[in-house]
Amino acid sequence: QVQLVESGGGLVQAGGSLRLSCAASGRTFSSYAMGWFRQAPGKEREFVAAISWSGGSTYYADSVKGRFTISRDNAKNTVYLQMNSLKPEDTAVYYCAASSIVVVTTTPLTYDYWGQGTQVTVSS
Numbered sequence: 001q002v003q004l005v006e007s008g009g010g011l012v013q014a015g016g017s018l019r020l021s022c023a024a025s026g027r028t029f030s031s032y033a034m035g036w037f038r039q040a041p042g043k044e045r046e047f048v049a050a051i052s053w054s055g056g057s058t059y060y061a062d063s064v065k066g067r068f069t070i071s072r073d074n075a076k077n078t079v080y081l082q083m084n085s086l087k088p089e090d091t092a093v094y095y096c097a098a099s100s101i102v103v104v105t106t107t108p109l110t111y112d113y114w115g116q117g118t119q120v121t122v123s124s
Contacts, residue, residue, distance in 0.1 A: 002026045002098045002113040009094060009118030012086055016122070020081040022096030022115055030054075030074040033099045035111060036081045038092035038120075047106040048094070049081060059104045064090075086122045093117040 008020040020036070035050035049060045049070040058070055069082040079096055097111035105111075 002029065002032065004096050004098060004113055004115035006094065006096050006115045006118040009120045011121045011123065014086060014088055014122055014124050016086050017082070017084045018086065018120060020083065020094055020096075020118060020120075022079045022081075024077045024079070024098065026077075029077040029098075031100070032112075033101060033104055034070075034072060034079040035097045035099060035105070036070060036079075036094060037097060037108060038090075038094045039117075040092040043092075045095070045108055047108070050099075050104045050106060051079065052104050053102075057104050059106065061106075083120070086120075088122045088124045090120060091122050092120060094120050 003025040006022050036048040037045050039045040051058045051070045055072050067085045072079040095117045096115045098113040099111045101110050
């Protein structure tokens with residue numbers, strides 16, 4: 001069992017930065033691949049970024065590539081999402097998730113545990 005708690009969301013102007021954190025409980029955090037997803041009002045949840053259990057592999061949605069960076073600290077049971085050059089279209093609730101599948105995956109159904117989400121609002 002893994003419990004996930006996101007933090008770091010807020011209101012920022014376009015072009016600004018935010019860093020999201022996701023703290024995980026449980027001793028097996030390092031065995032899970034981790035992902036970030038987001039959901040804007042009236043839209044489906046979409047993949048943002050993912051990282052392997054070791055941190056050695058990362059994958060990004062084309063819409064955030066070059067602007068967002070996912071990382072993890074297994075000693076602190078935490079995964080991060082550094083978001084730079086934010087755009088109004090990045091406005092959404094951001095969720096972190098844990099997957100027991102070995103390979104990095106972008107499909108929400110392959111993630112076993114989810115956090116409650118944190119709101120990110122980017123003003124123009």
